[in-house]
Amino acid sequence: MHRRLDLLGRLAPLGLLLGCAIAWGQAGTLRAPNLVEISPQLVTSGQPDAQALAGLAGAGFGAVVYLAPPTVSDAVRDEALIVARQGLVFVNIPVVFDNPTEQDFETFAGVLRGLAGRKVLVHCQINLRASTMVFLYRSIIAREDPRAAYESVSRVWTPEGPWKRLVQQMLRKHAIAFEPF
Secondary structure, three states: OHHHHHHHHHHHHHOOHHHHHHHEOOOOOEOOOOOEEEEOOEEEEOOOOHHHHHOOHHHOOOEEEEOOOOOOOOOOOOHHHHHHOOOOEEEEOOOOOOOOOHHHHHHHHHHHHHOOOOOEEEEOOOOHHHHHHHHHHHHHHOOOOHHHHHHHHHOOOOOOHHHHHHHHHHHHHOOOOOOOO
8 A cells, every 4th residue: 555655646746646546446446347356366357548557556466468459449558558667567468359269268378377476457348358268267277166257257248159159168178067158
């Protein structure tokens, strides 16, 4: 908390204090669409705005994994730079929404494993890609109960079309008997 206050104190002269107050809640929680705290170390959400992204280090985050192409209409310009300036790791895996692949999941799983020990924000545009990829990671890699892991997805949406097929394919491939649909 003291570190967050120091950050806010440095931003105030720049006229950014008001923006940080809007982007961050009273308890220092990230404000973003469809925010789901999976654990103290893992959060999923839709696209945070630039002000929220600028406060991630102060909230204890160590990394951001962005799962949409950076060319989508609501992407934050210079997100990688905003995140990197705070000393955080930034990884973009541009998952095409209409065509998520097993390779997308494998890449994501490798990245998330590599970020062990850091507080990670996994986001996309509205938390459809992010919630689903994190569910698969929790079920397949972390070996969590898929019923419990799926609760975080169902708070946001019910995967359909290519996302439903990807979930079914990956669960079958890893012999996980769970049919969420």
